[in-house]
Amino acid sequence: MNLFLSKWKQLVSVKRELSMRDWCLGASGSMSAKIAEDPLLFLITTEGTDKRKRCEEEFTIVNECGEKVFESDVKPPVDTVIHSTIYRETDAMCILHVHTVDNNVISEVYRDEEEVVFYNNEMLHVFSESQRGENDSVSIPIVENDSDFSKLVERYLPHIQDGIGAVLVRNRGLTVWGPDVIETKKWLEGLEFLMSYRVKLLMIQGEKSSVV
Ligand SMILES: CSC[C@@H](O)[C@@H](O)C(=O)COP(=O)(O)O
Numbered sequence: 001m002n003l004f005l006s007k008w009k010q011l012v013s014v015k016r017e018l019s020m021r022d023w024c025l026g027a028s029g030s031m032s033a034k035i036a037e038d039p040l041l042f043l044i045t046t047e048g049t050d051k052r053k054r055c056e057e058e059f060t061i062v063n064e065c066g067e068k069v070f071e072s073d074v075k076p077p078v079d080t081v082i083h084s085t086i087y088r089e090t091d092a093m094c095i096l097h098v099h100t101v102d103n104n105v106i107s108e109v110y111r112d113e114e115e116v117v118f119y120n121n122e123m124l125h126v127f128s129e130s131q132r133g134e135n136d137s138v139s140i141p142i143v144e145n146d147s148d149f150s151k152l153v154e155r156y157l158p159h160i161q162d163g164i165g166a167v168l169v170r171n172r173g174l175t176v177w178g179p180d181v182i183e184t185k186k187w188l189e190g191l192e193f194l195m196s197y198r199v200k201l202l203m204i205q206g207e208k209s210s211v212v
């Protein structure tokens with residue numbers, strides 16, 4: 001199977017799976033996979049579409065400037081510039097972005113710390129093949145939201161260093177990138193698990209300082 005087709009199939013399946021868990025409500029979320037290096041080309045979900053539904057054009061192909069390379073009625077998502085920046089700056093091959101209630105709550109609770117750190121959980125093994133996983137904790141940066149994407153890109157940039165990473169935007173969801181579709185999905189699931197666990201613990205224990 002050629003690379004383009006296999007990426008397309010993997011991304012369709014991940015899109016379906018994540019949206020069926022209600023991780024893309026209100027047509028939110030964006031998912032992409034790199035298909036060519038030089039010049040950079042990637043598949044990306046289309047603007048404002050319900051990710052649970054099958055449609056004729058599940059993805060569009062865009063270039064390093066985030067522009068469509070083929071004429072069609074669909075548009076790339078509003079946050080395409082975040083995807084193109086991550087692909088230009090790193091060797092990431094896939095980017096998954098979802099809005100969940102838990103990731104939004106965590107972004108609000110830990111906004112002043114500008115990061116959320118997870119410790120003491122077996123789920124941290126999900127990250128064990130990356131540099132972060134060599135430690136027994138994982139820290140996810142939290143940046144302020146902005147409707148001006150040039151400002152949002154500026155806030156992402158200090159955190160876009162490796163081909164694997166994640167950024168939480170305050171009340172705008174979590175973006176995770178990695179070396180392939182499967183690994184990136186694993187990271188996203190691990191982080192969503194840890195965030196959901198933390199939200200429940202906070203609800204029971206109340207005190208942010210006592211929850212690690
Ligand atoms: C709930 S709308 C969220 C959007 O602003 C964006 O962050 C997003 O996730 C998807 O953008 P879209 O262009 O609608 O596909």
Ligand SMILES: [Zn+2]
Pocket residue numbers: 028029030079097098099172173
């Ligand atoms: Zn979004």
